[in-house]
Amino acid sequence: MQRLGFEETIAELRANGVRLTPQRQWILRYLKETHSHPTAEQVHHEVSKALGGISLATVYNTLHTLTKMGVIRELSYGDGSSRFDGNETEHAHLVCEQCGIVLDVDSPEVEHILPKDLERTGFKVRSYRLEYYGLCEDCQATPRKTFANN
Amino acid sequence: MQRLGFEETIAELRANGVRLTPQRQWILRYLKETHSHPTAEQVHHEVSKALGGISLATVYNTLHTLTKMGVIRELSYGDGSSRFDGNETEHAHLVCEQCGIVLDVDSPEVEHILPKDLERTGFKVRSYRLEYYGLCEDCQATPRKTFANN
DNA sequence: TTAGGTGCAAACGATTTGCTACATT
DNA sequence: AATGTAGCAAATCGTTTGCACCTAA
Numbered sequence: 001m002q003r004l005g006f007e008e009t010i011a012e013l014r015a016n017g018v019r020l021t022p023q024r025q026w027i028l029r030y031l032k033e034t035h036s037h038p039t040a041e042q043v044h045h046e047v048s049k050a051l052g053g054i055s056l057a058t059v060y061n062t063l064h065t066l067t068k069m070g071v072i073r074e075l076s077y078g079d080g081s082s083r084f085d086g087n088e089t090e091h092a093h094l095v096c097e098q099c100g101i102v103l104d105v106d107s108p109e110v111e112h113i114l115p116k117d118l119e120r121t122g123f124k125v126r127s128y129r130l131e132y133y134g135l136c137e138d139c140q141a142t143p144r145k146t147f148a149n150n
Numbered sequence: 151m152q153r154l155g156f157e158e159t160i161a162e163l164r165a166n167g168v169r170l171t172p173q174r175q176w177i178l179r180y181l182k183e184t185h186s187h188p189t190a191e192q193v194h195h196e197v198s199k200a201l202g203g204i205s206l207a208t209v210y211n212t213l214h215t216l217t218k219m220g221v222i223r224e225l226s227y228g229d230g231s232s233r234f235d236g237n238e239t240e241h242a243h244l245v246c247e248q249c250g251i252v253l254d255v256d257s258p259e260v261e262h263i264l265p266k267d268l269e270r271t272g273f274k275v276r277s278y279r280l281e282y283y284g285l286c287e288d289c290q291a292t293p294r295k296t297f298a299n300n
Numbered sequence: 301t302t303a304g305g306t307g308c309a310a311a312c313g314a315t316t317t318g319c320t321a322c323a324t325t
Numbered sequence: 326a327a328t329g330t331a332g333c334a335a336a337t338c339g340t341t342t343g344c345a346c347c348t349a350a
Binding site: 313314325 | 327346
């Protein structure tokens with residue numbers, strides 16, 4: 001349950017013979033250093049500034065490659081677009097239904113319960129996804145905010 | 151935490167003055183009577199047989215209407231399409247990464263833990279979503295099955 | 301009667317793909 | 326040098342929308 005930083009992840013990939021192009025490095029760096037949960041478009045926008053241009057297709061391809069390698073995670077929500085999380089470890093999220101922000105939450109109790117709970121199902125669990133939907137603190141204070149943040 | 155059946159749900163909607171067209175009734179009936187978690191297209195296919203034709207747009211409209219009314223639930227997965235669940239109550243799912251089947255799981259321990267877990271976050275939780283990803287029993291026995299079931 | 305639902309086809313938007321040129325190893 | 330990667334534009338596909346017609350209450 002230790003989240004790896006950018007440098008550590010790069011070292012791990014290099015050790016596994018993965019090709020490390022500038023595009024891949026910047027995408028990974030951005031995801032590892034932000035704690036927001038950006039969409040592919042947001043990644044494209046940020047990384048494009050650093051590289052002076054990158055194809056959106058490359059962003060998608062790279063995000064999927066990194067997801068398959070297990071160094072980032074992909075989460076798809078009902079709003080049509082996926083979000084990507086530089087934290088590759090299992091953890092729960094808080095999703096604000098008003099402003100759309102996605103926050104991390106440590107949930108040690110849940111971590112203990114879940115695996116136990118599945119023993120009786122015959123299902124071989126590789127990962128889980130736990131999300132709470134509701135209102136973040138800001139939106140509780142400010143009803144009717146627009147859906148355009150984070 | 152009591153799942154409502156088709157007849158009960160219909161009665162509730164009628165009591166609330168909701169218009170009950172044949173299209174709405176058949177869509178609701180299908181979702182309430184199956185325990186699979188069909189996509190919009192699967193709903194369209196099944197209901198179309200019963201009605202002798204229905205527009206896919208109507209299926210989408212109706213599914214969203216029923217979701218907003220709280221009598222069904224919508225779940226979006228990474229495969230691009232949403233799935234709809236006639237069980238409107240909170241419950242966890244098992245998602246097989248090989249064949250794509252979505253199974254229900256009762257998780258009473260988790261039900262108890264989750265709300266408690268959130269008290270300290272300042273987040274106002276309205277609902278949650280819990281999914282386990284892995285291999286179902288069939289796919290553990292039969293590796294490399296195609297992604298075309300259920 | 302009438303508010304609201306249905307159907308169709310066109311529009312949309314996120315994501316994927318085919319293919320050529322290129323850069324890391 | 327060889328294999329895998331980047332870029333671009335076109336294609337795909339699930340989903341939404343505008344509008345005319347229709348129907349449950």
